[in-house]
Amino acid sequence: MERHTEIVRQWRILLALEGTSRGLTLADAQEAAGEGVSERTIRRDFDALTQAGFPIETAKRNGKTVFSLNRDVFRGVAAAGFSLSELCALYLSRTVLSAVAGGPFRDSLASAFDKLYEALPPSLWKFIESLPDALAAKQHAMRPRAGGSARFIDTLMAAILGRRRVRMRYHSFSSQKVKEYLVEPYRLAYAQGGLYLQAFVPEYGEMRTFAAQRIEQAVALEEGFSPVAGAPSDVFPHSLGAFSGTPEEVVIEFSAHEAPYIREREWHSSQQIDELADGRIRLTLSVVIDWGLQAWVMGFGAAATVIRPRAFADRIVESLEEARASYLKT
Structure with a gap:
């Protein structure tokens, strides 16, 4: 718990540093860190952040030591539209995103965070990677196995964005049969640890929900479609689970x-x-x-x-x- 408190306190100091161009005095940093933190502890925190690789500089102003963040080190990050704390927070959020997405998105998520990793000096990551001690997420206990559906996600997403019909083979648990469907895909929806395809089925004249892990084949056709009136704008809005119907x-x-x-x-x-x-x-x-x-x-x-x-x-x-x-x- 002590280490947890130390990391959170240093994170607050880092945010305060980033939020001012004039720098922080020890008193400013004490206020940012929270009540009951001594000046000696604040000095140790500045030393720890500096040793971690954060470019903290000191200067004298009105007889007081002022600590400031050298933003030139992060010029490339700023050019991309990220502040330092935003980038750190986004990298930290991988704990939650990995628990929520996983499955077919796991490789893409890992690749995205590898790029974030490369955007900052390596010496900073020892500190940043200790932040997940203060934030954790448990993967959904009922998340389905990805099965063979992962390789069809790109096909489905392209069809959704391009408004193209999809011919797919699906294992229906209700009928215990593998069926062929011609569908008009609207969205992929995440719920209860699983990924679902919400699509209009012209043969039935209604919206249907398909569990992604039961899709055995999906082929996007050249045939386009126009969205039907009354298609749901929310994901399973009337269900405590992942179902559609009349409330x-x-x-x-x-x-x-x-x-x-x-x-x-x-x-x-x-x-x-x-x-x-x-x-x-x-x-x-x-x-x-x-x-x-x-x-x-x-x-x-x-x-x-x-x-x-x-x-x-x-x-x-x-x-x-x-x-x-x-x-x-x-």
């Missing part, structure tokens, strides 16, 4: 024990929370009743009770009874 009002009551956990998060943009007796709460959502919603509700066990619609509550009861019967067999 319904869903009301769920949560126990007093789970209530604080429900209150502290926004589960969906439509949510409304009403306080009940004994610390319980009632959550109202306007969402698609899909497997994502059912799994989420059932994950709370006895702490969550679906009040309406009744058909959804019955579906959960049926699933619980099936699970109970399955366990009794073992």
Whole structure:
């Protein structure tokens, strides 16, 4: 934790240095670092940043030592439109981006960050690479395996941007068959650790969602298409998961024990929370009743009770009874 605090403090000093052309006095740096930091500690921080390769220069002004950042070292970075802190922050964000993107984008992401690495003097990276200690991200637990879909991502992206139809072979889990589809691709969407293709299927006259890892072949055709009216502008806006459909009002009551956990998060943009007796709460959502919603509700066990619609509550009861019967067999 001590090392974590030191890195964050030095990062604040670096930001303050970059934000002023007049430089910082020790008092200025103490203020930027936060309360309770001694002058001696600030001096050590400046020494650490200098040893890491940051071009910090000192001068005297009104009898006080002033620390400033030599921006000539980063002239190439500035010409590209990046400030030093922006570049460092972007490089740091690889922790999050790697967890979110991964899969088919992993190689492109690594290549992009290699270029960022080359934009700064090598001596700076020992400090910068210690910053992820203060920021980490866990890869999505349910992220699918990339399978063979990675090689079709470029094809799909080119077709989306060029408004070209795509002929693809897709493994449908609902029918347990491999089907041929002619689709008009609209976007690739990331949700719940997976990548999905949202496309209009002329044969069915409606938008469909395809899991990218189940696409076995994709060929962009020369045939173009015009976007259909009413195509969704948001990604799965009515679902807690990665599903499309018509939203319904869903009301769920949560126990007093789970209530604080429900209150502290926004589960969906439509949510409304009403306080009940004994610390319980009632959550109202306007969402698609899909497997994502059912799994989420059932994950709370006895702490969550679906009040309406009744058909959804019955579906959960049926699933619980099936699970109970399955366990009794073992």
